[in-house]
Amino acid sequence: xxxxxxxxxxxxxxxxxxxxxxxxxxxxxxxxxxxxxxxxxxxxxxxxxxxxxxxxxxxxxxxxxxxxxxxxxxxxxxxxxxxxxxxxxxxxxxxxxxxxxxxxxxxxxxxxxxxxxxxxxxxxxxxxxxxxxxxxxxxxxxxxxxxxxxxxxxxxxxxxxxxxxxxxxxxxxxxxxxxxxxxxxxxxxxxxxxxxxxxxxxxxxxxxxxxxxxxxxxxxxxxxxxxxxxxxxxxxxxxxxxxxxxxxxxxxxxxxxxxxxxxxxxxxxxxxxxxxxxxxxxxxxxxxxxxxxxxxxxxxxxxxxxxxxxxxxxxxxxxxxxxxxxxxxxxxxxxxxxxxxxxxxxxxxxx
Amino acid sequence: xxxxxxxxxxxxxxxxxxxxxxxxxxxxxxxxxxxxxxxxxxxxxxxxxxxxxxxxxxxxxxxxxxxxxxxxxxxxxxxxxxxxxxxxxxxxxxxxxxxxxxxxxxxxxxxxxxxxxxxxxxxxxxxxxxxxxxxxxxxxxxxxxxxxxxxxxxxxxxxxxxxxxxxxxxxxxx
Numbered sequence: 001x002x003x004x005x006x007x008x009x010x011x012x013x014x015x016x017x018x019x020x021x022x023x024x025x026x027x028x029x030x031x032x033x034x035x036x037x038x039x040x041x042x043x044x045x046x047x048x049x050x051x052x053x054x055x056x057x058x059x060x061x062x063x064x065x066x067x068x069x070x071x072x073x074x075x076x077x078x079x080x081x082x083x084x085x086x087x088x089x090x091x092x093x094x095x096x097x098x099x100x101x102x103x104x105x106x107x108x109x110x111x112x113x114x115x116x117x118x119x120x121x122x123x124x125x126x127x128x129x130x131x132x133x134x135x136x137x138x139x140x141x142x143x144x145x146x147x148x149x150x151x152x153x154x155x156x157x158x159x160x161x162x163x164x165x166x167x168x169x170x171x172x173x174x175x176x177x178x179x180x181x182x183x184x185x186x187x188x189x190x191x192x193x194x195x196x197x198x199x200x201x202x203x204x205x206x207x208x209x210x211x212x213x214x215x216x217x218x219x220x221x222x223x224x225x226x227x228x229x230x231x232x233x234x235x236x237x238x239x240x241x242x243x244x245x246x247x248x249x250x251x252x253x254x255x256x257x258x259x260x261x262x263x264x265x266x267x268x269x270x271x272x273x274x275x276x277x278x279x280x281x282x283x284x285x286x287x288x289x290x291x292x293x294x295x296x297x298x299x300x301x302x303x304x305x306x307x308x309x310x311x312x313x314x315x316x317x318x319x320x321x322x323x324x325x326x327x328x329x330x331x332x333x334x335x336x337x338x339x340x341x342x343x344x345x346x347x348x349x350x351x
Numbered sequence: 352x353x354x355x356x357x358x359x360x361x362x363x364x365x366x367x368x369x370x371x372x373x374x375x376x377x378x379x380x381x382x383x384x385x386x387x388x389x390x391x392x393x394x395x396x397x398x399x400x401x402x403x404x405x406x407x408x409x410x411x412x413x414x415x416x417x418x419x420x421x422x423x424x425x426x427x428x429x430x431x432x433x434x435x436x437x438x439x440x441x442x443x444x445x446x447x448x449x450x451x452x453x454x455x456x457x458x459x460x461x462x463x464x465x466x467x468x469x470x471x472x473x474x475x476x477x478x479x480x481x482x483x484x485x486x487x488x489x490x491x492x493x494x495x496x497x498x499x500x501x502x503x504x505x506x507x508x509x510x511x512x513x514x515x516x517x518x519x520x521x522x523x524x525x
């Protein structure tokens with residue numbers, strides 16, 4: 001990122017650009033997902049129109065909602081542990097921002113080019129559990145505490161398949177760096193067939209399925225929404241939150257959905273690149289100046305496709321029972337992902 | 352590192368960062384033992400462990416830093432908090448959190464500090480650490496699977512034994 005569009009940028013300018021880029025990369029997916037899917041798609045699936053009043057087709061509804069949340073009173077229950085109660089949503093949001101830091105959007109359009117990007121991303125995504133757990137505890141509300149405990153149990157259980165599912169990709173790409181994984185997919189070939197490159201969704205289809213299921217659970221979206229089950233726990237750990245602290249939880253939830261979709265598109269769908277054979281590229285250096293602009297658009301398209309699937313599942317399926325949820329993680333997903341790693345490793349060495 | 356400030360090839364920004372993070376870690380570590388609420392103590396401990404991860408990043412050990420976050424903050428501390436909240440987790444000050452023999456900890460801590468400091472100073476003396484980039488993860492794994500294979504496997508067996516022990520203790524049909 002030292003030379004954006006062939007313009008040299010000083011270090012402070014790079015840092016400023018990175019911070020602004022991070023804000024955009026967190027808020028833009030969150031806003032898009034909430035409007036397109038939560039407001040509109042869910043309404044259409046339920047035979048209603050959704051928000052229509054604010055702006056054309058309700059497109060300014062988001063602004064109205066944010067305005068509404070910002071002007072509400074920032075309440076804390078009388079018995080709550082105030083410091084922790086106020087800190088908890090920020091911990092969740094910090095996890096989201098740390099997560100976006102490793103995602104590349106183009107050959108040079110990245111925040112950090114971390115050698116162990118995949119591993120770091122999965123590690124920092126687990127920080128949000130901490131925020132959820134202390135939010136539930138500090139609320140001094142038994143429903144909140146139950147929700148927080150359920151969330152912790154679920155997130156720990158589904159973090160394992162999430163990590164294990166990515167290992168197959170790491171073995172195939174021989175790298176934990178997102179850029180190298182993207183290049184490996186776009187220069188590869190499936191059994192000598194080069195035209196599509198080698199997006200790992202084909203060779204790692206089981207890994208992709210496990211990853212998407214685990215993401216659904218990590219986001220506590222239906223059918224894995226035991227921690228915030230409205231009918232039992234009145235929104236679980238979020239029960240006592242109001243005003244902009246609730247808004248932070250809300251933004252973090254949908255921003256994380258978008259970022260996990262971005263990670264899935266990097267790992268399984270070829271990321272920001274297109275197969276190199278399409279335009280006869282030999283190296284990225286000649287094309288990087290315009291791929292830095294087209295790359296984010298490609299990433300956004302893939303993100304919308306994957307979040308569409310996440311939301312489609314969310315609006316379609318009823319909730320898992322707590323024991324079914326744990327059994328599914330420990331007895332189905334984890335053994336399956338271990339088998340996937342074993343088979344991938346054997347094939348990698350043998351072929 | 353700080354003792355080597357006289358040398359001109361020292362990375363000043365790195366040392367300043369080290370000092371700030373170390374000060375934060377010491378404050379957080381003291382708070383762990385002085386706070387009067389179990390959950391607060393656990394949260395201060397999170398800060399200490401995050402500080403360790405930050406120090407690893409400063410020392411260009413990316414993989415170890417990510418492991419530190421994944422294992423200690425993402426798993427161990429979450430389990431700690433989970434356990435505390437399942438058993439007792441009252442809000443506000445608690446009584447009886449201090450062990451009556453807490454003063455014994457002070458000499459032990461001082462001896463440990465002296466021992467570690469002596470070992471490090473004795474081993475490195477006036478060496479200046481080379482200013483180098485992060486170690487590639489491939490190099491790490493090559494070491495684990497060649498010269499450090501046996502210690503690595505032995506450690507795995509310790510963890511396996513602990514896991515089996517936990518299952519045996521938790522079984523109902525004994």
